Amino acid sequence: MALSGVRARLRELAENRPVLVLAVAGMVAAGTAAASPLSQPQVRATMVEKAVAAVAQRAGDEPVRLELVWQGKDVDGDGRGDFCNPTGQEARGHDAYGEGEFGARRDGGSRRHEGVDFTARAGQVVAAPISGYVSKIGYAYAGDQTLRFVEITNPALRYAARVFYVNPKVRIGDAVAIGRPIGTAHSLQRKYPGGMTDHVHLEIIDQAGERIDAARVIVAGYRPPEGRAPHATLVAAD
Numbered sequence: 001m002a003l004s005g006v007r008a009r010l011r012e013l014a015e016n017r018p019v020l021v022l023a024v025a026g027m028v029a030a031g032t033a034a035a036s037p038l039s040q041p042q043v044r045a046t047m048v049e050k051a052v053a054a055v056a057q058r059a060g061d062e063p064v065r066l067e068l069v070w071q072g073k074d075v076d077g078d079g080r081g082d083f084c085n086p087t088g089q090e091a092r093g094h095d096a097y098g099e100g101e102f103g104a105r106r107d108g109g110s111r112r113h114e115g116v117d118f119t120a121r122a123g124q125v126v127a128a129p130i131s132g133y134v135s136k137i138g139y140a141y142a143g144d145q146t147l148r149f150v151e152i153t154n155p156a157l158r159y160a161a162r163v164f165y166v167n168p169k170v171r172i173g174d175a176v177a178i179g180r181p182i183g184t185a186h187s188l189q190r191k192y193p194g195g196m197t198d199h200v201h202l203e204i205i206d207q208a209g210e211r212i213d214a215a216r217v218i219v220a221g222y223r224p225p226e227g228r229a230p231h232a233t234l235v236a237a238d
């Protein structure tokens with residue numbers, strides 16, 4: 001199979017079985033360590049060809065397990081993500097109380113959901129979604145002193161984040177680094193009995209002071225298991 005043939009096969013795989021392409025990337029990268037002159041197109045083609053064949057062969061009966069990784073958007077261009085998933089878990093899907101995504105209908109459609117709900121286990125550690133300082137600790141609902149939020153402001157980025165349903169372990173004025181603990185997740189079962197998924201509600205406020213969809217700056221990705229290279233390696237090698 002010539003290099004162009006390999007490319008076509010990969011393109012086909014990418015469209016139909018994106019997970020397999022990641023597996024191919026991983027195998028090619030693993031092979032790179034063993035066989036050095038990967039700069040030569042023929043060697044590269046052979047290696048990709050072998051990987052495609054191996055993966056295609058086991059497709060269907062042996063699923064490739066990929067790790068879920070959350071990536072934060074880099075808004076200041078320093079090469080590092082500026083946002084992180086506060087619970088490390090998926091966004092809340094549909095439950096008895098509705099949906100957890102930004103803009104979901106609330107109160108019969110009279111208002112919209114202004115945050116993204118990230119599934120949480122009650123009591124789990126909640127991480128700071130951005131670096132900054134604690135600018136406010138407040139109550140989520142008037143008359144309810146159990147459900148609180150922590151607001152973090154980052155004057156350099158000119159972004160702020162509010163993390164709801166947290167038992168804070170920080171105080172106003174504390175500096176917090178992205179990904180570091182700010183508290184623990186509070187159960188929502190008393191407030192919303194009978195089918196609410198416990199979660200942390202995250203609001204991201206942008207430079208214009210508008211609440212934005214956190215799912216746009218905290219994105220789920222998948223990578224091959226430890227020791228294997230991500231998809232980017234394949235793109236670079238080609």
Ligand SMILES: [Zn+2]
Nearest residue numbers: 115116117201
């Ligand atoms: Zn919410």
